[in-house]
Amino acid sequence: xxxxxxxxxxxxxxxxxxxxxxxxxxxxxxxxxxxxxxxxxxxxxxxxxxxxxxxxxxxxxxxxxxxxxxxxxxxxxxxxxxxxxxxxxxxxxxxxxxxxxxxxxxxxxxxxxxxxxxxxxxxxxxxxxxxxxxxxxxxxxxxxxxxxxxxxxxxxxxxxxxxxxxxxxxxxxxxxxxxxxxxxxxxxxxxxxxxxxxxxxxxxxxxxxxxxxxxxxxxxxxxxxxxxxxxxxxxxxxxxxxxxxxxxxxxxxxxxxxxxxxxxxxxxxxxxxxxxxxxxxxxxxxxxxxxxxxxxxxxxxxxxxxxxxxxxxxxxxxxxxxxxxxxxxxxxxxxxxxxxxxxxxxxxxxxxxxxxxxxxxxxxxxxxxxxxxxxxxxxxxxxxxxxxxxxxxxxxxxxxxxxxxxxxxxxxxxxxxxxxxxxxxxxxxxxxxxxxxxxxxxxxxxxxxxxxxxxxxxxxxxxxxxxxxxxxxxxxxxxxxxxxxxxxxxxxxxxxxxxxxxxxxxxxxxxxxxxxxxxxxxxxxxxxxxxxxxxxxxxxxxxxxxxxxxxxxxxxxxxxxxxxxxxxxxxxxxxxxxxxxxxxxxxxxxxxxxxxxxxxxxxxxxxxxxxxxxxxxxxxxxxxxxxxxxxxxxxxxxxxxxxxxxxxxxxxxxxxxxxxxxxxxxxxxxxxxxxxxxxxxxxxxxxxxxxxxxxxxxxxxx
Numbered sequence: 249x250x251x252x253x254x255x256x257x258x259x260x261x262x263x264x265x266x267x268x269x270x271x272x273x274x275x276x277x278x279x280x281x282x283x284x285x286x287x288x289x290x291x292x293x294x295x296x297x298x299x300x301x302x303x304x305x306x307x308x309x310x311x312x313x314x315x316x317x318x319x320x321x322x323x324x325x326x327x328x329x330x331x332x333x334x335x336x337x338x339x340x341x342x343x344x345x346x347x348x349x350x351x352x353x354x355x356x357x358x359x360x361x362x363x364x365x366x367x368x369x370x371x372x373x374x375x376x377x378x379x380x381x382x383x384x385x386x387x388x389x390x391x392x393x394x395x396x397x398x399x400x401x402x403x404x405x406x407x408x409x410x411x412x413x414x415x416x417x418x419x420x421x422x423x424x425x426x427x428x429x430x431x432x433x434x435x436x437x438x439x440x441x442x443x444x445x446x447x448x449x450x451x452x453x454x455x456x457x458x459x460x461x462x463x464x465x466x467x468x469x470x471x472x473x474x475x476x477x478x479x480x481x482x483x484x485x486x487x488x489x490x491x492x493x494x495x496x497x498x499x500x501x502x503x504x505x506x507x508x509x510x511x512x513x514x515x516x517x518x519x520x521x522x523x524x525x526x527x528x529x530x531x532x533x534x535x536x537x538x539x540x541x542x543x544x545x546x547x548x549x550x551x552x553x554x555x556x557x558x559x560x561x562x563x564x565x566x567x568x569x570x571x572x573x574x575x576x577x578x579x580x581x582x583x584x585x586x587x588x589x590x591x592x593x594x595x596x597x598x599x600x601x602x603x604x605x606x607x608x609x610x611x612x613x614x615x616x617x618x619x620x621x622x623x624x625x626x627x628x629x630x631x632x633x634x635x636x637x638x639x640x641x642x643x644x645x646x647x648x649x650x651x652x653x654x655x656x657x658x659x660x661x662x663x664x665x666x667x668x669x670x671x672x673x674x675x676x677x678x679x680x681x682x683x684x685x686x687x688x689x690x691x692x693x694x695x696x697x698x699x700x701x702x703x704x705x706x707x708x709x710x711x712x713x714x715x716x717x718x719x720x721x722x723x724x725x726x727x728x729x730x731x732x733x734x735x736x737x738x739x740x741x742x743x744x745x746x747x748x749x750x751x752x753x754x755x756x757x758x759x760x761x762x763x764x765x766x767x768x769x770x771x772x773x774x775x776x777x778x779x780x781x782x783x784x785x786x787x788x789x790x791x792x793x794x795x796x797x798x799x800x801x802x803x804x805x806x807x808x809x810x811x812x813x814x815x816x817x818x819x820x821x822x823x824x825x826x827x828x829x830x831x832x833x834x835x836x837x838x839x840x841x842x843x844x845x846x847x848x849x850x851x852x853x854x855x856x857x858x859x860x861x862x863x864x865x866x867x868x869x870x871x872x873x874x875x876x877x878x879x880x881x882x883x884x885x886x887x888x889x890x891x892x893x894x895x896x897x898x899x900x901x902x903x904x905x906x907x908x909x910x911x912x913x914x915x916x917x918x919x920x921x922x923x924x925x926x927x928x929x930x931x932x933x934x935x936x937x938x939x940x941x942x943x944x945x946x947x948x949x950x
């Protein structure tokens with residue numbers, strides 16, 4: 249094919265004599281062509297001429313169309329191609345391409361030959377390309393991607409969130425010796441670290457390693473597993489000589505007992521050891537893989553809460569969708585870091601990464617930050633009866649690829665899937681069994697949106713999650729009280745989590761007139777209602793240890809490409825932060841004040857600038873003491889405590905006509921001054937009537 253951008257790995261040739269594994273970024277020099285195509289490009293060379301766009305991975309073709317109009321995005325086939333040079337010296341190596349995420353089904357070809365396929369937008373996969381590579385000359389890699397909804401691949405539709413098409417996560421070229429630690433074990437690291445009997449006195453650690461021998465002859469090799477502490481000091485090591493057969497992948501286990509371990513203890517002390525697995529052949533290093541080890545003990549105790557290393561641990565939870573405005577899901581590490589910076593800033597201790605497997609980088613960052621992680625598969629929203637195999641496949645991939653992350657405490661099996669009830673219950677039960685087979689030591693969780701234990705799809709996992717949107721999709725804000733009290737009374741032995749709650753907030757929609765419920769089918773989604781709901785419902789959650797963990801929905805606004813709601817198409821606005829990550833809504837500071845020890849002083853309704861009533865109340869969040877509040881220089885005295893100790897409400901405030909400057913001040917323990925200020929406008933009743941009449945007249949022609 250002509251007009252292909254050639255990427256010669258000349259710099260890699262010097263590495264070809266080095267023993268061991270090389271992992272090389274494979275993200276530059278790609279070309280992209282979006283369909284639809286009248287026939288398959290792989291069988292029609294004429295379609296491959298011209299009109300290809302040069303791209304760098306990660307890349308998605310839905311970065312714009314999936315975010316701006318409802319039900320108006322491209323789902324279908326597109327192609328990526330890349331030409332690269334593999335030196336002749338690599339003929340004695342093993343070559344793999346590892347894709348961290350392709351949306352959502354794909355086929356991989358090398359020089360026109362099919363080498364692998366994968367279905368599932370969010371899990372990684374690896375394909376060996378050795379057999380089709382032409383060494384010492386140019387090779388063409390082609391990837392066919394398709395994000396069309398399919399009844400046999402979860403998620404089976406784009407209704408709750410969009411499946412962005414493309415190679416939207418990085419790709420690596422992995423080069424190994426003929427004897428190597430497994431690469432194609434569902435794209436896992438090939439090393440599985442299990443911990444038992446963890447306490448401050450000791451911890452038992454088991455390291456299972458999967459090996460491959462591609463030499464066609466049995467080979468004696470030395471397998472070494474070494475544990476290092478955070479300073480790099482060797483804690484313990486074990487070597488064993490094994491005769492490695494060339495027939496099939498084989499597993500070998502090393503056992504360790506660590507005395508007086510330094511425990512991983514969440515945000516307070518996210519201490520990490522490192523496990524280095526090395527494979528030697530003829531006295532030379534053939535392969536090496538490094539994995540994190542955080543020694544910890546998780547316990548979920550019904551009616552009491554979550555325990556980390558024997559201590560009750562607060563589970564202040566947020567949820568996160570990965571996509572960004574105008575980027576879609578094609579994110580770089582800097583974007584993941586920005587999201588985690590805000591999760592840490594708000595004071596969250598746990599994150600539900602919903603509703604799918606997310607970047608391995610972000611799980612690794614949670615390991616080092618001390619955030620406790622809920623990881624799940626995209627079995628959501630609808631059931632077709634055809635997704636059984638793919639749901640099992642994606643759960644197996646999630647577990648094997650993420651097995652060694654100490655931050656993960658639970659595997660999510662489904663979210664709000666119902667009809668047909670009998671089939672869904674059987675599938676969930678089977679997924680639970682698979683999770684316990686793959687990883688007996690972690691919990692499983694399933695989530696429903698009905699709110700009662702008797703539902704047929706419930707009770708199929710270790711933990712029952714319930715999504716409740718009181719005041720938004722159902723009933724009134726304060727109905728959360730009776731809901732949790734009834735469950736406490738009737739099901740005291742059940743492990744329950746409140747796994748979603750919240751309300752949409754369009755920053756352009758503001759009002760002082762708020763009831764106890766909002767009709768979500770209307771177009772008015774005021775930020776002030778979201779704030780009111782979170783203020784009350786967190787105060788209830790905080791009082792009930794029966795709710796072992798809670799996860800507000802959502803940390804960030806995200807794309808909902810089938811939605812047309814609240815004045816912004818294709819958008820779910822339940823986030824505490826806007827889709828572009830530029831504005832933190834009032835509710836963000838509510839949680840920050842309640843969850844952190846960092847100083848917070850915040851006046852709410854700062855975007856509700858045009859006041860509707862002269863007499864109003866002013867809300868201040870302060871975790872540094874009672875604020876002094878002034879209005880246009882006048883000190884306000886009529887203050888009361890709100891729902892929590894950081895919640896202050898100043899009642900019977902009379903605004904002046906025109907501009908009103910509201911200023912809050914707190915003097916800290918060391919004499920430091922904290923301030924916040926908002927400016928409101930209030931027009932007198934006469935002026936408001938005039939404005940209303942003029943507005944009516946200006947629309948009289950419509």
